[in-house]
Amino acid sequence: MGKRRQKRKSQSVAKTTAYQSRYQVKFARRRLGKTDYQARQRLITQDKNKYNSPKYRFVVRFTNRDVVCQVVYATLSGDVTICAAYSHELPKYGMKAGLTNYAATYATGLLCARRLLTKYGLADAYEGKTEDLGEDYHVEQGDEEARPFKCFLDTGLVRTSTGARVFAALKGAVDGGLDIPHNEKRFAGYDLQDKSHDPDTLERYIKGGVVAEYAEEMQEEEPEKFEQHFAKYLAEDFDPTELEDAMEEVFEAIREDPTHEKKERVKPADAGRKFKLPKMTYEEKKANLKAKLEALRAAA
Amino acid sequence: MALRWTRDRRCGRRATRERWKRFCSRSGGTELDGARTRRLTWTFFPNSQMGNQRARSRGLRHGTRNLFSRGHREHGTLNTTTYLRTFRVGDYVDIKVNSAQQKGMPYLQYQGRTGQVWNVTPRAVGVEINKQIGGRIARKRIHVRIEHVQHSRCREDFIARREANDKAHHEAHLAGKKITTKREVTGQPRTGFTLENVKSELLTPIPYDILREGMKY
Numbered sequence: 001m002g003k004r005r006q007k008r009k010s011q012s013v014a015k016t017t018a019y020q021s022r023y024q025v026k027f028a029r030r031r032l033g034k035t036d037y038q039a040r041q042r043l044i045t046q047d048k049n050k051y052n053s054p055k056y057r058f059v060v061r062f063t064n065r066d067v068v069c070q071v072v073y074a075t076l077s078g079d080v081t082i083c084a085a086y087s088h089e090l091p092k093y094g095m096k097a098g099l100t101n102y103a104a105t106y107a108t109g110l111l112c113a114r115r116l117l118t119k120y121g122l123a124d125a126y127e128g129k130t131e132d133l134g135e136d137y138h139v140e141q142g143d144e145e146a147r148p149f150k151c152f153l154d155t156g157l158v159r160t161s162t163g164a165r166v167f168a169a170l171k172g173a174v175d176g177g178l179d180i181p182h183n184e185k186r187f188a189g190y191d192l193q194d195k196s197h198d199p200d201t202l203e204r205y206i207k208g209g210v211v212a213e214y215a216e217e218m219q220e221e222e223p224e225k226f227e228q229h230f231a232k233y234l235a236e237d238f239d240p241t242e243l244e245d246a247m248e249e250v251f252e253a254i255r256e257d258p259t260h261e262k263k264e265r266v267k268p269a270d271a272g273r274k275f276k277l278p279k280m281t282y283e284e285k286k287a288n289l290k291a292k293l294e295a296l297r298a299a300a
Numbered sequence: 301m302a303l304r305w306t307r308d309r310r311c312g313r314r315a316t317r318e319r320w321k322r323f324c325s326r327s328g329g330t331e332l333d334g335a336r337t338r339r340l341t342w343t344f345f346p347n348s349q350m351g352n353q354r355a356r357s358r359g360l361r362h363g364t365r366n367l368f369s370r371g372h373r374e375h376g377t378l379n380t381t382t383y384l385r386t387f388r389v390g391d392y393v394d395i396k397v398n399s400a401q402q403k404g405m406p407y408l409q410y411q412g413r414t415g416q417v418w419n420v421t422p423r424a425v426g427v428e429i430n431k432q433i434g435g436r437i438a439r440k441r442i443h444v445r446i447e448h449v450q451h452s453r454c455r456e457d458f459i460a461r462r463e464a465n466d467k468a469h470h471e472a473h474l475a476g477k478k479i480t481t482k483r484e485v486t487g488q489p490r491t492g493f494t495l496e497n498v499k500s501e502l503l504t505p506i507p508y509d510i511l512r513e514g515m516k517y
Contacts, residue, residue, distance in 0.1 A: 024373040037377045045383040047422035048446060052386055076384050 036157055043154055044074040056082070056151035058180055060109070060169040062158070067105045069112035069169050071151055071178075083119060085112035089260075093253040094246065096236035102188065103208035103247050105165045109172025110251060114258035117177050122146055123258075126177035130255070133171070133206050134189065134199030139179040148179035163188035163205075171206065208243035215240035364408050368399040376400070382447055387425045391417045392452040395427065395444060404445025414452050425449055 013019060029035035046055045054073035061068040067087035072079050087099040087108045098104055117123040125144040129137045139148045155166045167186045174180055184190060189201030204210060215233075218226040219241065233240045280288065361368065378400055387393065395410045404424050409431070419426030424445045431440045465481040472479045487500035 022373070024375060027377065027379075030377075037380070041378070041380060041383060044380055045423075048387060048425065049420045049422060051388070051420075074380065074384060076381055 033157070039154075043152060056149070057154040058109075058112075058151045058170070058173055058178065059154040059156070060105070060158075060166050061156050062100065062105075062165065065100060067100055067108045067165075067169065069105075069108045069173070071112065071116055072154075083112055083116040085109075085115055085260075090250065091236075094250045096238035097230075097232040098208070098211060098240070098243075100165075101208060101211055102165055102168045102205045103211070103243065105168040106172040106175075106206045107247070107250055107254060109169035110176040111172075111254045111258055112169075113173040113176025113178045114255055115260060116149065118258055120149065122149060122177070128177035129175040130251070132199065132203070133175055134201070134203030136184045136197065136199070137174060138182075139174065139177060148177070150179040153180055153182065160186060162186050162190050162192060168206065171202070204244075207247045212241050212243040215243070361405075361408065367408060367411060368397055370399060378447060385446065385451065387417050387420055387446070387449070387451075389417050389420060392455050393417055393425065393427055393449045394452045394454075395429070395448060396450055398447045401445060401447040404443070404448065406442055406444045406448060410440075410442060410444075414454055419443070 025031065027035070027037060030037060043057050044055060046053060054075075056071055056073045059068070059070040059072050061070075065088075068084070069086075070081045070084040072081045074080075085108050087104045089111065090099055090104060090107055093107070093111070095104060095107060113128065114123065117126055122144075125142065125146060126139060126148050128139065129135070141147050153166070153170050158164060158166050160166065162185070164186065167182075168188070170180060170182055171187065174182065184197040187197065187202050188205040189198040190196070191198065215226065215230055218229065227234065230240045238246065356362075378398065382398075392414060393416075395406055395413050395415070397405055397408075397411050399405070406427075410429055413429045413431075415427040415429035417425045418428045418441060421443065424443045426441055426443045427449065429440050429442065430437050432438075468479060468481055485500075485502065487498055488494055
């Protein structure tokens, strides 16, 4: 049997009926801890004298094994995503492992940007930056008639500290040609004390140089740990010590063909399965009861 | 309006009016000549007889304890749809103060009023409201933040009816028929109910005829 676990009572508050009837729940997404409504309000609110012009935001979210970059705008009936890129698409472009590191998030941001610009025909007008990736770059309107695509970074609930991956995605998008207002203050390689930005460090991070260095070190000193730590890399035949060159190729591949291949929607095997059991009719219930009584009588 | 707890019974608007009438009848009829009126008026309205004017506050949000309070379990962050609505010049809007946003609040007198948008700024709209001041109605133009403004449904019924009528007229025109879409007074209450044994009379004012009325004085 086992001891019945005692239900832990709330230490701070007695949940009387008065409490229950007066308690005001927070918004659903706030209860889930997924949305910061203060930030959302400020990101969404468009100047009223711009009427229905959408206010696009570049959304970056991280899961345990994936990076999501989307360009979204809000409407009364819900948010609309106009472009999305996931780091689990990177194997297609040559990056087989390490899909949540700094380099991968940069690549995902780059992919999202190029995809969006290709979709709206701005890809040739706004190429972004292919070299000197560590340098501070802001998209400028060239001789083209179309202005650059402007959106605003939506970090979500991430702590925006210096060197955070969120800003890698931002850098990827900006180098891809999106106009996102930003400051170099939060990029990897920024010295908070000197208040100076080191473009070489940033470029190293973007290309995964830090990972490569770590891998090399580990390979030389602790080869068993190396096998274990970079197991996924080795399984995919993706050398972590050569990450920088590999990433350069990945960025090139992304620029070459950023379009998303739509997968055909296939109906699952048990499509149309009804999860809600139909209620028994009155006759069925009566028959059921009869059968039960017979069984009891027979047993007795 | 907020209840007024401490009010001397002599100081109410009606009470004052009654007193003025009695005062006038005492001092020789309703017609007072100019100078005498002015002198006597000031004896009638010395400060102390108007009650303690100081007892009432006149701050910006005076008397709004309940009016501006948020509803039960409606406190906290505003929903995002408040910020996603667009307003165009000419739209009818209702003013409903949302005290979760303290900026750009209209004066308490405009609570519940409906007006047309005459201006649109980044975070607010300009609303033109009819305000009764004494005997006239003035057009007041105020600016109000969008949190305190909602699209009015006052025109909804009219616009739907107009659309339906236009459509009916167009179809009739194509068919070569004539129809009237005027609303009629049926004498019946709203749909779902009927009155029986009803005799209804339509009353209209008769035109003024001076010969019939004659000179009154």
